[in-house]
Amino acid sequence: MTTVTPVQTPVRPGTPADAPGVPDDTVLSVRGLRKDFTLHTIDGRVVDALHGVDLDVRPGEHVALAGTSGAGKSTLLRCVYRTYLSGAGHIWFRTAGGELLDVAGLPDAEAADLRGQEIGYVSQFLRPQPRRSVISIVASAGVARGMDRTEARDAAAAALRQVAIAEHLWDMHATVLSGGQKQRVNIAAGTIAPPRLLLLDEPVSALDPANRAAVLDLIARLEETGTAVLSVFHDLDAIERLATRVVVLGGGRVLATGAPGDILRNPNLPLEVAR
Ligand SMILES: Nc1ncnc2c1ncn2[C@@H]1O[C@H](COP(=O)(O)OP(=O)(O)OP(=O)(O)O)[C@@H](O)[C@H]1O
């Protein structure tokens, strides 16, 4: 099995003085972001995943990332969520209180707090902790966003109903759910209270058409509440329906950015979406 450097030393935390080009209305402003992986089992080979990415997302905006497999889409989302530490650059996040923080250099504990309070992340797979019930996973996300326990349990019930998880499943361990059920529990946890920034990495890939439509509706409604969304969908319909802007990644850089209609119909861009 391939092993990678577990963590790198965080880059120096940026201060707002390092952010002269950052517009004052963005939730997220990524600047010069770089990330590489060192493969220790393959002669220390270095994979250059992100090579200087700049990107802005504003409240209520839905920016969809496109690009071929391996372009760095998931890596970018993970750097923003701080599952990966970036190698260089800044990830400016403007909090609900108006503070500008560089997620790339925040101490781990502060990054974890910020994540819990203001950032939702829904990936393709839910890897539930063992022996946690479905409802407690979703309610914990509500507690992290500042709800008290009763409020969080009620909100979790509402969120689970919205994604059509039947009530008899709520007390079951999430590990025994099907792939599509796990994905919907993950969506309920990511959206329990509208986060300021929602990161979506192929969130409907395991869903049947009816559940897929319900989840896309839920995402569309969140944008109306001002949530900023940065997403990856391998599905042209979802991008056309939800995205306000598409950013194409290739070779670890931004190759193009524009309105979904213009970008998705451009035959010269290396897109990889289901048509
Ligand atoms: N944990 C890791 N260890 C080593 N290399 C990695 C790791 N994560 C990503 N990479 C490499 O970084 C590059 C970008 O991968 P990433 O998963 O971000 O691509 P992607 O655009 O999300 O692709 P896909 O559309 O297939 O999901 C790839 O070359 C990948 O092999």
Ligand SMILES: [Mg+2]
């Ligand atoms: Mg990916």
